[in-house]
Each structure stands twice: as C-alpha cells, then as structure tokens.
Amino acid sequence: MSSSSPASRYTAVAIALHWAMAFLLLFMIWLGWNMDDNEVRYQLHKSVGITLLFLTVARIAWRLLNPPPPLPDDMKPYERQLSHFVQIVFYAMMVIIPLAGWLLVSISPFQISTVLFGTVDWPHLPFTSGLRQGNELLHGIVENIHSKGAWVIIVLLGLHVAGAVKHEIGSEDGVLKRMVPGLFGKTSPPSPPARGALVAFGSSIILFAIIAAFPLIGSGGASAPAAPAGAESAQGNWAVDYAQSEIRFTGIYDGKEFSGVFTKWNADVAFYPEDLAASSVAVTVETASASTGTKLYDSTLREGEWFSTAAFPAATVALTDFQSTGPDAYSATATMTLKGKEVSAPLAFTLTMEGDVADLSGSAVFSRKALDLGQVSDAGGSWVSDEITVSVSGKATRIN
Numbered sequence: 001m002s003s004s005s006p007a008s009r010y011t012a013v014a015i016a017l018h019w020a021m022a023f024l025l026l027f028m029i030w031l032g033w034n035m036d037d038n039e040v041r042y043q044l045h046k047s048v049g050i051t052l053l054f055l056t057v058a059r060i061a062w063r064l065l066n067p068p069p070p071l072p073d074d075m076k077p078y079e080r081q082l083s084h085f086v087q088i089v090f091y092a093m094m095v096i097i098p099l100a101g102w103l104l105v106s107i108s109p110f111q112i113s114t115v116l117f118g119t120v121d122w123p124h125l126p127f128t129s130g131l132r133q134g135n136e137l138l139h140g141i142v143e144n145i146h147s148k149g150a151w152v153i154i155v156l157l158g159l160h161v162a163g164a165v166k167h168e169i170g171s172e173d174g175v176l177k178r179m180v181p182g183l184f185g186k187t188s189p190p191s192p193p194a195r196g197a198l199v200a201f202g203s204s205i206i207l208f209a210i211i212a213a214f215p216l217i218g219s220g221g222a223s224a225p226a227a228p229a230g231a232e233s234a235q236g237n238w239a240v241d242y243a244q245s246e247i248r249f250t251g252i253y254d255g256k257e258f259s260g261v262f263t264k265w266n267a268d269v270a271f272y273p274e275d276l277a278a279s280s281v282a283v284t285v286e287t288a289s290a291s292t293g294t295k296l297y298d299s300t301l302r303e304g305e306w307f308s309t310a311a312f313p314a315a316t317v318a319l320t321d322f323q324s325t326g327p328d329a330y331s332a333t334a335t336m337t338l339k340g341k342e343v344s345a346p347l348a349f350t351l352t353m354e355g356d357v358a359d360l361s362g363s364a365v366f367s368r369k370a371l372d373l374g375q376v377s378d379a380g381g382s383w384v385s386d387e388i389t390v391s392v393s394g395k396a397t398r399i400n
C-alpha cells in the first residue's frame, strides 16, 4: 500500500483524541500517585478521570465509525496479534480504570462528593450506598483493580511505543507517521474524510448529561416544610424578617475557619420579654439548603454521614427555658433534632427593641459527635472541629 493513500492515515479527530488522551492518562497516573490527602488534587483526579471515561466512549464510537488504516504489510502475524491485543486491552483499561475509580468513591465509607471541575455535581454509582460499611474485601478488590490497572497501562504503553518505533524505522508505511500530524513535512499524507462526529461525540455528551442530571432531580425532591428565605412568617407573636436574618454555622476545617448559612428555614416565635415562662420558639431548617459558597462542601454536607438530606430533609431547633441574663440579654436551651438525634445546648442571645422591631443576635455550640455528623470520615475531629457554632442574627417585628 502506498503511504500517500488517504486510507493510510488516521482521521484528524482520532489523532487529536489519541494524543490528548495519552497525555491525560499519564497525567492521571502521576496525579493518582501524588494526591497526598490533598482535597483539590482528589477532585481534579476525579474530574479528569470522568472526562477520560466519556472521551473513551466517544473514541470507541469514533473508531467503529471510522475504522483505522490497515497495519503495514511488513508486519509478522504475531506482531499483528500483539498489536491488536495491546489495543483491545488499552481500550478495556480506559473503561475499567475510571469505572473502578467511580465505584471506589461510591462505596467509600468517607462520603465525599464528586464535583467535576468545581461545577458539576457527579452522582455516586447507583445501588452502592449499601456497600459502604463492612465491605473491606470489596473495597480492597476495587482499589486493586484501580491501582494495578495503572501498571497494566504502563506495561501496555511500553509495548505500544516499542511496536510503534520498531515499525517506523526502515518501514515505508511507518505506523507512527499515521498518528503524528505533520511530523514528516510534505511526505505526510492528508487525513481521510471523517464521518459520524455527531453520533460519536453526541452519544458521549448525552450520556454524560443524563448522569449529571441525576443529582439535580434528587435535590429537587428533598424538601423540608420550611419557608424560603425572604418570606414573612406571622406565626407566634413575631414576624421574622427572613431577608435580614440568617442562621449560620461556623467551625474549623483543616486549620482554617469555615462558615455557611441555611438559606431555607422558618421560625415560629412566641417570645414575651415580660413573660419568659410563656415563651417558646420553634425553628425548622431545610438541611439541603446548607450553603458554604463551595459546591464541594455543600454537596458533601448532603451525604449520608453528614446531614443525609434525602432521608432527613429537615432539622428542628426548639428554644425553651428562657432566662434574663442582663439588660437585653437572655439565655435559653436550644434542643436540636437532626437525623433522629436530639441534642441540647445553651443559647445566649441579645435582643434590642426599636419600636416594634427587634434586633437579635445569639449563638450556641453543638458537638458533631453528639449529632452524628461526619463520624465515619472524621470522628476524631482531625479535619473538621467537633465543635460547631450555630449563630442566629436578624430582625423581627412584634405583632401582638
């Protein structure tokens, strides 16, 4: 076969996919070995890995629609077989390794969310939540498939490169030439016309979009009986101004302070400074509305070992035992009910009146351990402090 025949070269798309994916695969192996408990690197590893999975889907579809040029005539039968074997195992590994990685994070007892490139919530594999606890054997197998798979890739890469170099040197129909655009100047034949771009990339993108849509469906469903922020609540004898009020949680994460708010909650306030014994406050918070400003943390907070929002969409806080502690200063007992656990903590707050409008500010400290939050991944509080301060601030108008 002549080297200038159009069919003697890969399509430009196949060439681009080949080199981009080769680079990303090597980068992924390096990254996998160098994640060092670094959250940013883990997320990058998962993001690029999932991207590679879908690039592989597109690449396989592309290859089926645009068969590669035949191997050079001077290759011996065993070389052809070895070349085909290497390619098939390569494709298999490019599917198996990222799938094993996805399974690994899905069944990990540390329920850390995957947010692709800090933007797209990526779900865990379906039907895996029951496999998180007490499955060390399965964890070990999947982890080994994932990590040893990288070594299979390295060995294959060695064979692949050796084969390509061997059949480049002294061969008119050099195999490397078919995959390296412009390397041989004017002697490089043009790429053949391509077909099926829409099918190959469209199917991969649609599959990705369907999977990425799952968390959106889930988050729409989990709803607590809480009023959206900004709504007015006229229960009790106070109307809370939600637009100017907030419930915030603050703790230490990795040595630094982190903080977030619940964006959906409502409060039924019956508070009589002149009759504290008759006072009571009931607050309902939509747990899925926890917002820290970082998508990864918000998604992780919704996981089973944290707020477990699918099973427990709401948390409640009841304030009782009000006492006056000074001018405009009060204390109360805050009893939080979350994930079926009931935990009480003292709340200190100030309330200053201007006409009928009160300005409120107070805080209580809760233990993560007592509330069973993050007790699988960080029971000892080495990453996230056990003490979490819940503070309230805002305005309310007395209505009777």
Ligand code: HEM
Binding pocket: 025, 028, 029, 030, 031, 032, 033, 045, 046, 047, 048, 049, 050, 052, 094, 097, 098, 099, 100, 101, 102, 103, 104, 105, 114, 143, 146, 147, 150
């Ligand atoms: C082609 C894609 C991928 C390659 C080549 C790759 C490669 C690797 C390598 C070499 C390691 C280090 C293993 C070791 O400790 O020796 C690793 C670890 C890891 N990978 Fe991947 N990976 C890929 C995709 C993914 C994906 C898609 C995910 C998850 C969505 C993922 C999740 C993980 C996790 C969680 C670890 C840490 C395992 C542990 O520390 O036990 N990987 N990966």
